[in-house]
Amino acid sequence: MAKLFIPGPTEVRKDILDALSHPQIGHRTEEFRDLFAGLRPGLKKIFHTDNDVLISTSSGSGFWEAAIRCLVEEKVLHATNGSFSKKWAKVSxxxxxxxxxxxxxxxxxxxAEDVDKALSEEKYEAFCMxxxxxSTGVASDLEAISKVMKKHPEVLxxxxxxxSLGGIKIEVDRLGIDFCLASSQKALALPAGIAVASVSKRCYEKAEKVKGKGYYFDILELKKAYDxxxxxxxxxxxxLYALKKQLERIEKEGLEQRYARHSEMADYVRSWAESKGFELFPENGAESDTVTCIKNTKGIDMKSIKKDMAKKGYSIDSGYGKLNEQLEKEGKxxxxxxxxxxxxxxxxxxxxxxxLEKYFR
Ligand SMILES: Cc1ncc(COP(=O)(O)O)c(C=O)c1O
Known part of the structure; x- marks a missing residue:
């Protein structure tokens, strides 16, 4: 099998795959409750939070929908700067x-200044970003946006x-993030099919007032069971067994070391790309530490390289479809x-x- 160097699903280590084959247990047993409760401390550490960390055995999009259905009655502000942020606005x-x-x-x-302006001009219940x-390898500055969000405490x-979660440090409590969601199949390096979200008390209070939350993604239902x-x-x-194993592995590596490893890999890939004559796609200073998006300024046929690399055991990405279609249209x-x-x-x-560089000679 080719090793995954794509931005999700990511490569899953053998001991995690093995953990998936744990014999089934009933979900209303003491054994299950021990398993579930045992996940809590490790999850809280990854989010740097004392908030609850809810688990949904859906993909991350499930928690997109949960956040919107539970935390917004009418009006929500979205920032869109790529495919996923755009899609989330469509979900709303x-x-x-x-x-x-x-x-x-x-x-x-x-x-941050655009968020401040938008929140000052109109009333919103929540801001999503x-x-x-x-899709573009861009990481936004949560630190700066946090300062703005603290000026607008009425907005979730x-x-x-x-x-980014598990690869880039996100200090949920210090930043004041109310609802922070992540999928398993990215920097957490688990199989797809599980999502986690840290949820502030303000979220539960808001959800009490919102009608039409549905059932499956009602955070109040999840909270009742979570307790x-x-x-x-x-x-x-x-x-859940795979998550347990991964939390143990993360604890062993150490979170700070994990973030440092991501930043080291990112620095390496960025300078490697530039040394080969490419440019980086993100605006300067906003390059992500988990995925590098590179402008194919040399016009290399990445689609055929991708096929060839797969035969050699490397699964790589030849660009985000919608982005590349648009760039092609613009002649870029x-x-x-x-x-x-x-x-x-x-x-x-x-x-x-x-x-890869064998193809660039
Ligand atoms: C930033 C971002 N948000 C949301 C999603 C959707 O997550 P999922 O596929 O787990 O539903 C993705 C998927 O790649 C993503 O990259």
């Missing part, structure tokens, strides 16, 4: 909310950390991405680049 529209957007060019980061836009701050170390319905128990260089997230090591990334 599909939930019949009144959606306003701060729209950026793809490749740009979300700017994607921390790490996987909802952050998608799908492709009994259970889930409201049958969860994917194998994923397309992009490709190198993901360096999860449990990948610098050595593995260097093996990949050594193989």
């Amino acid at each position: 529209e599909a939930c019949a909310k009144d959606v306003k957007k701060i729209e950026y060019a793809w490749g740009d980061a979300v700017k 994607v921390h790490n836009e996987t 701050w909802i952050v998608d950390a799908v492709s 009994k170390d259970e889930t409201p319905y049958t969860p994917s128990i194998p994923h 260089p397309t992009t490709f991405r190198i993901a360096h997230m999860g449990d990948l090591t610098l050595k593995e990334v260097q093996e990949l680049t050594a193989e």
Whole structure:
């Protein structure tokens, strides 16, 4: 099997895959409650929070919908700066909310001053943004935006950390993020099919007032069960065993070391790309530490390289489809991405680049 260097799903280590095959247990047993409760401390550490960390055995999009359906009665502000942030705004529209957007060019980061302006001009119940836009390799400055959000305490701050949590430090409590969600199949290096979200008390208070939350993604239902170390319905128990294993591995590595490894891999890939004559796609200073998006300024045929690399055991990305279609229309260089997230090591990334550069000669 080819090793995954794509921005999700990411490479899953053998001991985690093994954990998935743990014999099934009943989800209303003491054994399950022990398993579930045992996940709590490790999850809180990853989010740097004392808030509850709810688990949904859906993908991350489930928590997009949960946040919108539970935390917004009418009006929500979204920042859109790439494919996923755009799609999330569409989810809010599909939930019949009144959606306003701060729209950026793809490749740009979300700017604190724009958020401040929008929140000062109109009343919103919540502000949604994607921390790490996987489609463009852009990480926005949560630190600066946090200062603005503290000026607007009536607005709930909802952050998608799908492709950053566990790879880039996000201090939920210090920053004051109300709802922070992530998928398992990115920097957490687990199989897809599980999502986690830290949820502030303000979120539960708001959810009490919101009608039409539905059932499956009602955070109050999840909270009721969470307080009994259970889930409201049958969860994917194998994923929970895999999460348990991964939390142990993360504890062993150390979170700070994990962030440092991501930043080291990112620095390496960025300078490697530039040394090969490419440019980086994100605006200067907003480059992500989990995925590097590279302008294919040399017009290399990444699609055929991707096929060839797969035969050699490397699964790579030849660029985000919608972004490349648009760039092609505009007559601009397309992009490709190198993901360096999860449990990948610098050595593995260097093996990949050594193989890739054979095509650039
Ligand atoms: C930033 C971001 N948000 C949300 C999603 C959707 O997550 P999922 O596929 O887990 O539903 C993705 C998927 O790649 C993503 O990259």
